[in-house]
Amino acid sequence: MDFFAQQAHVRRSTRFLVVLFVLAVLFIVAATDVLVVMMWLIWGHHHRLSPSVWVISSIVVVGFIALCSMYRIRSLSDGGKSVAESVGAVPVSPDTSDPQLRQLRNVIEEVAIASGLPVPDIYLMQDERGINAFAAGYSPSDAAICVTQGCIDQLSRDELQGVIAHEFSHVLNGDMRLNIRLMGLLFGIMVLAIIGRQMMWVGGGRSGRLSGDDGRQGLIALALLGIGYTGYFFGRLIQAGVARSRESLADASAVQFTRQTAGIAGALKKIAVLDDGSALQVGNRHEVAHMLFGEADDTYDPWYATHPPLRERIRVLEPGFQNEELVRLAESMRSAPAARDAVSSETTAAAIPAAAGAALLQPTSAIGTPVASLQPGQVGTGSFEHAAALQQSIPTTLTSAAQQPESALSLVLALALSAHDDLQAQQRRTIANAFGDDLQYAVTALASQVEALSPVVRMPLVALSFPALKQLPDGRQQTLLSTLEALVGMDSKVDLDEYCLARLLRVQLLEAMRPRRAPVDGLKKLPACRDSVMLVCAVVAAYGSADDAAARRAWLLAMDQAFPGVAPTWQTPSLDWQQPFERALDDLDGLMPAAKEIVILSLLSAIRADGVISAAETELLRVICASLHCPLPPQSGA
Known part of the structure; x- marks a missing residue:
């Protein structure tokens, strides 16, 4: 399904959830106020109940539900x-x-x-x-x-x-954040049932009959149990109402x-x-x-x-x-009880022709495949099979290195090394200063295999390393990010491979370290980010074109997609484009989903200009989509 349309659907689901939750809380507050009146009468008070008691009761219930919901969401702060x-x-x-x-x-x-x-x-x-x-x-x-x-x-x-x-x-599609919020909200409105059940159990354990204070406690517990299970009823209805339509969309997406x-x-x-x-x-x-x-x-x-x-x-x-x-x-x-396909230890990946995997191992700079079918916000149409081929094309030693934290650390640092020997020597000294000689030797041992990789395999290899990198202590992750920044900025010329690696890991590792601070959908409209769109499209056009004239044509196609009827002036990106590009990506991440779709369409227009997608365009597109929190459009090159 269309990612951007689904984002709008998730927003509507969130509003629907808030409305239902408020209605459930109002019902629980009203029922609790009735319980307060009952308690007042049971304890023999027959004079009029002060309105302030109603207000205090309502505030206490709302505050209690809010605190319980916040507690449950907080308990899930580590994320998935x-x-x-x-x-x-x-x-x-x-x-x-x-x-x-x-x-x-x-x-x-x-x-x-x-x-x-x-x-x-x-x-x-x-x-x-x-x-x-x-x-x-x-x-x-x-x-x-x-x-x-x-x-x-x-x-x-x-x-x-x-x-x-x-x-x-x-x-x-952003359903996960909504689901965790829903877990917290449901806990808040169902917790009264838990309290009532515990009071019934404690009261029953102390006395075999309901009399005196125990009898009053039993009645209160029974009332709380009734209110709580009314909340449970509403909670399950909310859960079902929010989830059902999204499950049908997920089936279609699959x-x-x-x-x-x-x-x-x-x-x-x-x-x-x-x-x-x-x-x-x-x-x-x-x-x-x-x-x-x-x-x-x-x-x-x-x-x-x-x-x-x-x-x-x-x-x-x-x-x-x-x-x-x-x-x-x-x-x-x-x-036939074992109805699934036979799985052997030798063959655990999709069946991809050997020739396809071998072709991907060749370090080419472009993938000569038409890209006219690229569509933003969707996954599929060949990308699944291509991903399996990419995975199989990676040497076993490198996939093994991606599986453990320290070896994955060595692997991503090896991916960041320059192809120039003199600069690589400086980079190795920087790595040794940051992590020690042993890790620097491990990086050097992997360098020759990494250098032989096809350019299109580099970012997928980073994706495979990510679970292991997340297991590193936070301090070591921060050292990795600062070291990558140092490696990227070691000379005056920005190496695209190094930059894409550093940017991708910084975005993803920082979000993994602080899950609850992960960005949510922005509210900005496209005209507010016009300069950022122009710069990002210019960098993609420049790195994906053979000369400045071709880059200008690709960029103008992108601008016509983003801002039709406007006649912008082409400017070749400067040699120090990295920092402005960083700020532009952060700016574009604040766009609303519909505006992000236009940005991705514009980038695809630039990529389509020469009919093929280069390795540089592949890496840039992957990094841009990760920075904008959008799925990668389906293509044979990414």
């Missing part, structure tokens, strides 16, 4: 991993030798590369036999993808791809991403026929029900359902679907 760990999930090791888990990692890494996102943390709910999954976090940089054991036991590779693509659409319906439709069919379905057993499953791929319970309740009915979801994907297909599927699964 805190949500995954709250349901008992365990991380999947990057160097796992288990064939099923290796396949899971490969699928998730392919989707991340195709969409231009950092590889998320990967978690497994080992004790859950149902087929389910969810994505959680505040931004793509702190995202976690969590799947159940049932997913990897029951699904084929295509079906697993469909489920993962569905979850990545939530990462791309089809667009994988270019086939059989995968995700097959996963839904298996949920329909298996005894465990998509049900979870963990006690707090309802807290994450709105995040899941399928329903959290084994029975479908239309009032509380967070997803459309299974058969309805399948028919949207496959209009010719008949219920008899489920009967045949159930019979075939009974005769």
